[in-house]
Amino acid sequence: MEHKESNPGPCRKVVVLSGAGISAESGLRTFRDGDGLWNTYRMEELATPQAWARNPVLVLEFYNWRRKQAMEAEPNAAHFALARLQRFFEVKIVTQNVDDLHERAGSADVLHLHGELHKARSTADPSRIYPISGWELKLGDRCELGSQLRPHIVWFGEEVPLFPQAVSLAGTADIFIIVGTSLQVYPAASLVHYVPAEAPKYLVDPRSEPDSPIRNLTAIRNKAAEGVPELVDRLIAGLA
Numbered sequence: 001m002e003h004k005e006s007n008p009g010p011c012r013k014v015v016v017l018s019g020a021g022i023s024a025e026s027g028l029r030t031f032r033d034g035d036g037l038w039n040t041y042r043m044e045e046l047a048t049p050q051a052w053a054r055n056p057v058l059v060l061e062f063y064n065w066r067r068k069q070a071m072e073a074e075p076n077a078a079h080f081a082l083a084r085l086q087r088f089f090e091v092k093i094v095t096q097n098v099d100d101l102h103e104r105a106g107s108a109d110v111l112h113l114h115g116e117l118h119k120a121r122s123t124a125d126p127s128r129i130y131p132i133s134g135w136e137l138k139l140g141d142r143c144e145l146g147s148q149l150r151p152h153i154v155w156f157g158e159e160v161p162l163f164p165q166a167v168s169l170a171g172t173a174d175i176f177i178i179v180g181t182s183l184q185v186y187p188a189a190s191l192v193h194y195v196p197a198e199a200p201k202y203l204v205d206p207r208s209e210p211d212s213p214i215r216n217l218t219a220i221r222n223k224a225a226e227g228v229p230e231l232v233d234r235l236i237a238g239l240a
Contacts, residue, residue: 014235015173016082017191018095018102019181021205022224026073026101047155056148060137063151067117068135070099078179078204078228079105085232088239089175094166096181096188098153111169113162113188119152163187170194177231179204180224204228 020028045051046062083106085091093102093110098117102110120137122128124147141149154160166188170176176195182205183189192214195201201217204227220227 012089012174013172014085014089014091014175014177015169015195016091016093016095016177016179017170017181017188018082018093018097018179019188020097021180021182022076022078022228023073023097023099023101023180025076025078025223025225028069028073028099043156047153048157049155050157052150052155056150057139059151060139063117063153064136066098067132067137070101070117071135073099073101075101075105076225078224079107081229081232083107085235088236092169092173094169094188094191111162111166113154113160113166115151115153117151117153120149121152123147123150160187166191167194171196173199175199175235176201177204177228178202179228181205182207202231204231 041062045055046059052059079101082091082093082102086106086108091107091109093107095102095110095112096114098112098115100116100118118132120130120132120141122143122145124143124145128143128145129152130143130149137149137151139148143149170191171194173195176192176199178192178201181188183192192201197215199216201214202220203217204220204222204224206221206223206227220231222230
């Protein structure tokens with residue numbers, strides 16, 4: 001007889017903070033690992049307002065390449081496990097990633113702290129945001145105001161406008177999961193300090209330290225594609 005999972009009813013809230021490590025297992029290079037993108041390019045050349053002002057063509061080409069790479073990647077087991085968790089818990093994902101792998105795996109509620117590769121915005125009015133059809137954004141692509149479109153990405157040196165919303169989500173977490181991030185990128189790394197102290201917290205990271213000052217933290221020393229499905233199974237089993 002086939003076993004079918006069922007929703008047990010009222011859900012507790014799980015808030016997930018995800019970073020580059022979860023996408024790396026889908027083939028997307030990270031910025032901080034030994035073979036990361038910043039070892040190939042200088043951050044100041046590609047991901048700052050100054051870089052955009054100095055050489056917008058280079059910046060557009062860089063993000064076109066990243067967008068094409070993201071479109072060719074596929075969600076991995078960690079992405080799919082978090083999507084499956086929605087059947088049992090209220091799941092909110094706060095991601096530092098600019099790809100759409102969480103959404104393509106089926107996650108319904110994703111907050112992109114650092115922007116989205118597949119969107120562009122007006123340089124005259126940041127509230128004017130547009131989907132990008134395909135993988136190219138070119139010089140001369142303009143909004144209806146006549147201004148050049150730029151990648152809808154939070155560059156180094158810019159404010160993170162969705163951070164207050166992420167703080168609010170963290171403060172409502174019954175369970176908090178950290179996956180694929182070194183907790184070195186701020187302000188996102190500080191979100192764990194807004195989670196209620198009594199809430200269980202799980203860090204999925206093969207390089208996690210054995211001791212942590214974070215209260216109620218359980219370290220799962222495994223890669224995302226293995227550690228997240230294991231954790232999801234554990235959380236679902238705990239509902240029985």
